[in-house]
Amino acid sequence: xxxxxxxxxxxxxxxxxxxxxxxLMNQYVNRxxxxxxxxxxxxxxxxxEVQFEDRLYTLQIWDTAGQERFQSLGVAFYRGADCCVLVYxxxxxxxxxxxxxxxxxxxxxxxxxxxxxFPFVVLxxxxxxxxxxxxxxxxxxxxxxxASKGIPYFETSAKEGFNVDAxxxxxxxxxxxxxxxxxxxxxxxxxxxxxxxxxxxxxxx
Amino acid sequence: MKGGVLSAPGDYIYFKSQVPxxxxxxxxxxxxxxxxxxxxxxxxxxxxxxxxxxxxxxKQIMSLSMKGYRVISVDIPRAWxxxxxxxxxxxxLDTIDVHHIHLYxxxxxxFLAQLFAQHRPRRVRSLVLSNTFVETTSFSAxxxxxxxxxxxxxxxxxxxxxxxxxxxxxxxxxADSVDFVVSQVETLSREDLASRLTLxxxxxxxxxxxxxxxxxxxxxTNDYCATPQSLKDQVCERYPGAxxxxxxxxxxxxxxxxxxxVNLHLQLHLRRVGVEARPDLIPGAPKDGSGGSSNEPNxxxxxxxxxxxxxxxxxxxxxxxxxxxxxLAPEATGSHDLDNQLLKMAKLSxxxxxxxxPPLENSFFRDKQNLLxxxxxxxxxxxxxxxxxxxxxxxxCTFTGKVAxx
Numbered sequence: 064x065x066x067x068x069x070x071x072x073x074x075x076x077x078x079x080x081x082x083x084x085x086x087l088m089n090q091y092v093n094r095x096x097x098x099x100x101x102x103x104x105x106x107x108x109x110x111x112e113v114q115f116e117d118r119l120y121t122l123q124i125w126d127t128a129g130q131e132r133f134q135s136l137g138v139a140f141y142r143g144a145d146c147c148v149l150v151y152x153x154x155x156x157x158x159x160x161x162x163x164x165x166x167x168x169x170x171x172x173x174x175x176x177x178x179x180x181f182p183f184v185v186l187x188x189x190x191x192x193x194x195x196x197x198x199x200x201x202x203x204x205x206x207x208x209x210a211s212k213g214i215p216y217f218e219t220s221a222k223e224g225f226n227v228d229a230x231x232x233x234x235x236x237x238x239x240x241x242x243x244x245x246x247x248x249x250x251x252x253x254x255x256x257x258x259x260x261x262x263x264x265x266x267x268x
Numbered sequence: 269m270k271g272g273v274l275s276a277p278g279d280y281i282y283f284k285s286q287v288p289x290x291x292x293x294x295x296x297x298x299x300x301x302x303x304x305x306x307x308x309x310x311x312x313x314x315x316x317x318x319x320x321x322x323x324x325x326x327k328q329i330m331s332l333s334m335k336g337y338r339v340i341s342v343d344i345p346r347a348w349x350x351x352x353x354x355x356x357x358x359x360x361l362d363t364i365d366v367h368h369i370h371l372y373x374x375x376x377x378x379f380l381a382q383l384f385a386q387h388r389p390r391r392v393r394s395l396v397l398s399n400t401f402v403e404t405t406s407f408s409a410x411x412x413x414x415x416x417x418x419x420x421x422x423x424x425x426x427x428x429x430x431x432x433x434x435x436x437x438x439x440x441x442x443a444d445s446v447d448f449v450v451s452q453v454e455t456l457s458r459e460d461l462a463s464r465l466t467l468x469x470x471x472x473x474x475x476x477x478x479x480x481x482x483x484x485x486x487x488x489t490n491d492y493c494a495t496p497q498s499l500k501d502q503v504c505e506r507y508p509g510a511x512x513x514x515x516x517x518x519x520x521x522x523x524x525x526x527x528x529x530v531n532l533h534l535q536l537h538l539r540r541v542g543v544e545a546r547p548d549l550i551p552g553a554p555k556d557g558s559g560g561s562s563n564e565p566n567x568x569x570x571x572x573x574x575x576x577x578x579x580x581x582x583x584x585x586x587x588x589x590x591x592x593x594x595x596l597a598p599e600a601t602g603s604h605d606l607d608n609q610l611l612k613m614a615k616l617s618x619x620x621x622x623x624x625x626p627p628l629e630n631s632f633f634r635d636k637q638n639l640l641x642x643x644x645x646x647x648x649x650x651x652x653x654x655x656x657x658x659x660x661x662x663x664x665c666t667f668t669g670k671v672a673x674x
Contacts, residue, residue: 071516
């Protein structure tokens, strides 16, 4: 009966304003890029059907306003997230330094059942700018930070579409690992027993 | 399970104290509806499913109206076929002086919304469809007794209306949503139920819409609902370009069990189709910069404000605290506030006990009682008769059903 139901994977993109969150999402879903910057108001989302090991999944990708205070977005937005994508601009040091704040804020707001193993993916975006000459965050530095947290790292260019597909494939894969088997009914909004729910161990990439 | 004001959720009691219920006769139809929020904003009209009333959307009315949207929620009137529905709804819109509308329909409501959009394309600007279908042939096939639905006793109709809802243990929010809907079904008359079942079983399908897919949002729940997956898939195939705002869970009534997510999606939908909220027009809203502050972060002050102000308030105005917030950022605040309200209202209802049921409620029940008395006699005789006849008829139906299957 429910065999044709598609699994829904919820992905949330976070990062400072102007690092290219919306552009990455648009490039991945619509294969479009616009040079015009338009601030995202509040939040918005796009969906994409992805196939993985003979099964179809609906990827629901939530894009946030970087300049918005976190608290104003709230639980509805984070509920049931399967993977969190942290984006920074390789040409702006501050956006890299803020990654940890975004990560911690996410864990507070979404309060996943197993925060230690909740899948994150970091994207260093805008590597195309100025032929890489204005770059201030080295790949080595970013990789070291991600390795210390066990987070996969990708360098991308939303403008040129470079590495975007590969990054989102990893994102979908990790989101999938986070999703419990659908036959087991696990309420993801409230913790009745107050204890830890059995979950598949998260991303170890 | 029992309905009524006493066991109702706290935020529902609060809603009833704030939002007036309208009851007007239009032509031969009685309309029962809520209409809340700034009148200059094109309304979002909520159409409930077979087991719903205008009240099931109270969480949407509360939350969205505070953000400056106009929300109308109706009881499906007693129409006995699709064309009667379309004409009745059009008359209703004319009467309340509304021209361009956005429809949010769940299950049967979604089907009726599509029909209206098909036949009155100039009025419908956008659709939000939730757990719905594009044709009813499978329902009419599973209801061979449809021709006598008009004479069936209320308890059989109620049982049938509630039959698709899962009754196994549920997560508490979903369980509460089912309880609320069941209590609403208890308030429905036999004729209401019969007409809705007839609409469901009236083998029909939605034709092509003039509305572009980009003006349609599909908001299905991904866990479980009474509408079969194959029918929901048909809706997806019909509107390939529609926005897919799926919810991971929520059961049959996500507007009750996942109100913050549903409200967020409704807001995003309204923004996308160009409806501008007018938070500045909410009565009691602080006038300072409520229009222009939409880009400023609101750093958590709402909770403090809200609780202190709300505790003093009794019933006149909707809480102004949220209204000053930017129209699109406050997804969260809605949910926070709702939670707060729940807590507060639970407190409030403890304090006032049963003495403070709003005046509207009283007159509503008195009317109902008068009606009930006069109707009771008729029903008793009628049901007695039918109870005796029904087994015969049903026997026949199952027999022919079996033959057909073979």
